[in-house]
Amino acid sequence: MLATATERQGFAGGMLQSMRGATGPLLGLIVLCLFLTFASDKFLSIRNFLNVLDQITVLGIMAVGMTMVILIGGIDLAVGSVMALAMMVLGYLNVVAGVPMWIAIPLALLVASLNGLVAGLLITRFNVPAFIATLAMMSIARGLANMITDGQQIIGFPAWFNTMAIVRFGGFLTLTVAVMLVVFVVGLLYQRYRHGGRVLYAIGGNAEVARLAGINVQRATVLVYVVCSLLAGLSGMVLAARLDSVQPSSGVSYELDAIAAVVIGGTSLSGGTGGIGGTIIGVLIIGILRNGLNLLSVSPFMQQVIIGGVIVLAVTAETYRKRK
Amino acid sequence: MTTRSPILSLRGIQKSYGPIRVLHGVDLDIYPGEVVALLGENGAGKSTLSNIVSGTVQPSAGEMTWLGAAYAPANPRAAMDEGVGMIHQELKLLPKLSIAENVFVGRYPMKAGRVDRRAMEERARSSLKRLGLEISPDRLVEGLSTGKQQLIEIAKALTLNARLLILDEPTAALGGEETQLLFQQIERLKADGVGIIYISHRLEEIRQIADRVVVMRDGAKVQEFDSGDVPIRTIVEAMVGRSLERMFPALPTPREEVTLEVRDLTSPTNAFRNISFSVCKGEVFGIAGLMGAGRTELVRAITGADPISGGEILLNGKAVTPRSPIEAIRAGMVLVPEDRKLQGVVLDHSIAENIGYANLGAIARNGWVSSRRLKQFADECIRKFGVKGRGHQDAGELSGGNQQKVVLAKWLARKPQVVVLDEPTRGIDVGARSSIYDLIMDLARQGVAVIVVSSDLEEVLGVSNRIMVMAQGRQTGILDREEANDVSVMELATS
Numbered sequence: 001m002l003a004t005a006t007e008r009q010g011f012a013g014g015m016l017q018s019m020r021g022a023t024g025p026l027l028g029l030i031v032l033c034l035f036l037t038f039a040s041d042k043f044l045s046i047r048n049f050l051n052v053l054d055q056i057t058v059l060g061i062m063a064v065g066m067t068m069v070i071l072i073g074g075i076d077l078a079v080g081s082v083m084a085l086a087m088m089v090l091g092y093l094n095v096v097a098g099v100p101m102w103i104a105i106p107l108a109l110l111v112a113s114l115n116g117l118v119a120g121l122l123i124t125r126f127n128v129p130a131f132i133a134t135l136a137m138m139s140i141a142r143g144l145a146n147m148i149t150d151g152q153q154i155i156g157f158p159a160w161f162n163t164m165a166i167v168r169f170g171g172f173l174t175l176t177v178a179v180m181l182v183v184f185v186v187g188l189l190y191q192r193y194r195h196g197g198r199v200l201y202a203i204g205g206n207a208e209v210a211r212l213a214g215i216n217v218q219r220a221t222v223l224v225y226v227v228c229s230l231l232a233g234l235s236g237m238v239l240a241a242r243l244d245s246v247q248p249s250s251g252v253s254y255e256l257d258a259i260a261a262v263v264i265g266g267t268s269l270s271g272g273t274g275g276i277g278g279t280i281i282g283v284l285i286i287g288i289l290r291n292g293l294n295l296l297s298v299s300p301f302m303q304q305v306i307i308g309g310v311i312v313l314a315v316t317a318e319t320y321r322k323r324k
Numbered sequence: 325m326t327t328r329s330p331i332l333s334l335r336g337i338q339k340s341y342g343p344i345r346v347l348h349g350v351d352l353d354i355y356p357g358e359v360v361a362l363l364g365e366n367g368a369g370k371s372t373l374s375n376i377v378s379g380t381v382q383p384s385a386g387e388m389t390w391l392g393a394a395y396a397p398a399n400p401r402a403a404m405d406e407g408v409g410m411i412h413q414e415l416k417l418l419p420k421l422s423i424a425e426n427v428f429v430g431r432y433p434m435k436a437g438r439v440d441r442r443a444m445e446e447r448a449r450s451s452l453k454r455l456g457l458e459i460s461p462d463r464l465v466e467g468l469s470t471g472k473q474q475l476i477e478i479a480k481a482l483t484l485n486a487r488l489l490i491l492d493e494p495t496a497a498l499g500g501e502e503t504q505l506l507f508q509q510i511e512r513l514k515a516d517g518v519g520i521i522y523i524s525h526r527l528e529e530i531r532q533i534a535d536r537v538v539v540m541r542d543g544a545k546v547q548e549f550d551s552g553d554v555p556i557r558t559i560v561e562a563m564v565g566r567s568l569e570r571m572f573p574a575l576p577t578p579r580e581e582v583t584l585e586v587r588d589l590t591s592p593t594n595a596f597r598n599i600s601f602s603v604c605k606g607e608v609f610g611i612a613g614l615m616g617a618g619r620t621e622l623v624r625a626i627t628g629a630d631p632i633s634g635g636e637i638l639l640n641g642k643a644v645t646p647r648s649p650i651e652a653i654r655a656g657m658v659l660v661p662e663d664r665k666l667q668g669v670v671l672d673h674s675i676a677e678n679i680g681y682a683n684l685g686a687i688a689r690n691g692w693v694s695s696r697r698l699k700q701f702a703d704e705c706i707r708k709f710g711v712k713g714r715g716h717q718d719a720g721e722l723s724g725g726n727q728q729k730v731v732l733a734k735w736l737a738r739k740p741q742v743v744v745l746d747e748p749t750r751g752i753d754v755g756a757r758s759s760i761y762d763l764i765m766d767l768a769r770q771g772v773a774v775i776v777v778s779s780d781l782e783e784v785l786g787v788s789n790r791i792m793v794m795a796q797g798r799q800t801g802i803l804d805r806e807e808a809n810d811v812s813v814m815e816l817a818t819s
Binding site: 192193194195196197198199201202205206208209210211212213214215216272273 | 629648649650653654659661666667668669670671672673677680681682684685688691692693694695734
């Protein structure tokens with residue numbers, strides 16, 4: 001059975017394969033859903049599921065970028081701050097300066113990407129450890145975000161902007177969820193089928209082997225940090241639409257949620273194994289867990305404890321499985 | 325002398341790694357106050373033997389006696405507690421800590437629950453004095469010369485009341501003056517009754533320092549001399565010996581055209597200097613030398629993996645001098661690196677992926693990599709180069725020989741003009757070696773210029789049309805196949 005599945009290698013087969021190594025998290029997700037179905041009669045409904053999807057959009061988009069960074073053995077602590085910076089740039093351009101949205105959004109994403117470019121160059125050209133480089137960018141981006149309005153929030157986006165996050169087209173998808181799904185599919189395809197995506201595994205597996213194999217490790221590394229920051233900016237756009245406002249204190253500690261989703265999804269922090277397929281499951285686990293715990297009226301403080309426990313469980317289960 | 329009893333006796337020490345036996349029953353006695361030089365080529369078993377004595381490695385069979393009692397250290401700590409000190413070739417000091425802290429790291433003298441810094445420095449000072457070193461023990465290790473650091477390692481062993489010291493190539497990084505200083509200290513230690521095992525590749529030192537000479541080859545003790553005053557030539561002959569077990573395939577005849585020319589190549593770290601040679605189409609060019617001769621650094625520079633500070637590289641008469649592996653690969657020069665596990669393959673990725681990483685450009689269409697094409701490509705390489713494994717297996721599951729074939733396969737699919745193999749059969753068992761040799765000869769027959777770096781003298785003699793010998797970063801000669809033999813190469817390598 002297994003052999004024929006891998007021999008076939010069709011599109012669906014390939015997508016299934018990109019879940020390889022994520023079977024543990026997938027099992028966890030299923031068990032979690034089963035448990036909540038019995039524990040709460042409000043859990044199993046299309047309406048609730050769509051709610052969950054709406055709630056995970058920001059984390060989901062951010063976690064895709066984080067997966068690529070962690071896949072090459074790096075880390076990006078700046079995504080939460082970069083997201084806030086992109087949001088404030090958007091708010092300033094559109095509301096204060098009167099720039100139309102279709103120009104303001106690309107410019108905000110550009111500013112976000114520049115953060116990644118700086119981090120990537122610090123890491124590759126100046127050999128600053130990724131942890132330090134992105135820690136610095138976290139502080140810089142947060143400071144810049146606050147400077148734009150001196151810490152004040154900005155409101156007054158055009159009315160249609162908020163409807164992107166509210167109106168369900170065909171009674172089903174909000175535009176923000178659609179954006180997340182597009183990011184998921186493009187990410188999965190890129191990681192599995194694009195030259196540039198396959199290379200990330202080589203770099204994370206062993207950067208020296210990759211370099212000697214003729215892979216441009218430096219360029220790929222910079223690109224990954226740029227994409228991660230770009231996606232952080234994009235998740236900022238989504239959050240701005242959801243809140244219909246922007247404030248510079250948004251996204252504090254979001255980087256840790258994104259890392260948690262990636263790790264729960266089975267991507268190793270040392271790089272080289274895992275992928276976006278697992279991360280999607282990790283994002284769903286966090287989203288459904290929060291949703292379910294809310295339905296069960298568990299206090300938000302207790303929720304933090306439980307999510308910490310899930311991280312421990314996911315990683316120890318993975319380590320144990322590998323040792324066998 | 326014979327009336328004294330040895331501090332350490334080894335009887336029938338064997339060591340195997342899986343099916344590969346690296347030590348074949350070694351007997352050895354070390355008496356107090358003598359220096360025993362342990363000599364042999366790379367891979368002769370010297371390091372394994374000293375690792376067994378120092379508790380780093382456990383023997384598979386055999387017995388050891390320490391001061392008359394059975395001795396079987398489970399780890400380096402146990403050996404140290406008994407009084408065996410091992411000074412490694414690469415120094416293991418903590419540069420940001422003081423000399424005293426380094427000497428007592430992990431076993432600081434305590435007083436009332438706190439580290440007694442005064443006692444620590446006092447004791448460090450006295451052991452430094454014993455070695456004739458006039459440095460303050462509260463100085464940081466950072467910035468001290470290699471020779472001084474070496475002596476601090478010895479001081480550390482002495483505070484453990486070492487009765488036996490193992491010095492692994494202690495002079496490899498020392499200048500002439502520092503060497504003499506070290507020798508004076510060794511004389512003092514001898515006078516104190518410390519036994520010393522002295523491993524070195526510098527044969528001219530042996531006469532000066534050794535009381536006895538033990539020569540090892542292929543994991544066995546082959547000869548023992550009861551004096552250090554042995555002609556170098558005699559030692560070299562014992563070291564290289566002759567064994568007829570190994571067969572090398574017939575060498576193809578090189579063509580006239582020069583493929584690769586290296587002119588005056590120099591490394592920024594001075595690992596090699598002013599190297600010039602050329603390799604013809606279809607020629608196998610061997611590079612021999614002892615550890616630290618700069619061979620690996622040289623071939624890494626040729627293939628763009630390390631920078632150079634001077635000289636140039638020509639391919640078919642055109643200057644190519646690569647600045648990165650990418651440039652070398654595009655020009656058609658590829659490297660099969662020395663350390664397979666760290667530089668050749670990603671161990672926990674599949675064979676197909678490993679082959680793919682070097683050929684994504686050829687596999688991808690418009691940048692899209694289909695799994696089917698990757699699998700087809702890998703399967704073809706696997707079949708063509710006789711890798712025993714399936715594409716979806718992890719590279720780490722393969723034997724060393726098959727891993728090496730994966731590294732070769734990933735390059736050969738690109739039809740390179742120059743293939744550089746650094747230690748192609750290290751850690752590969754004898755049976756699998758011949759298939760690697762066959763692959764090398766096939767390449768030469770197809771007109772590829774092949775460079776083989778090897779510490780295995782027999783191998784480099786067996787597969788090369790010509791051999792360049794290096795010593796301490798210099799090129800000491802290029803020998804034709806007819807004039808190259810173990811003695812002529814060894815003489816150039818130790819000059």
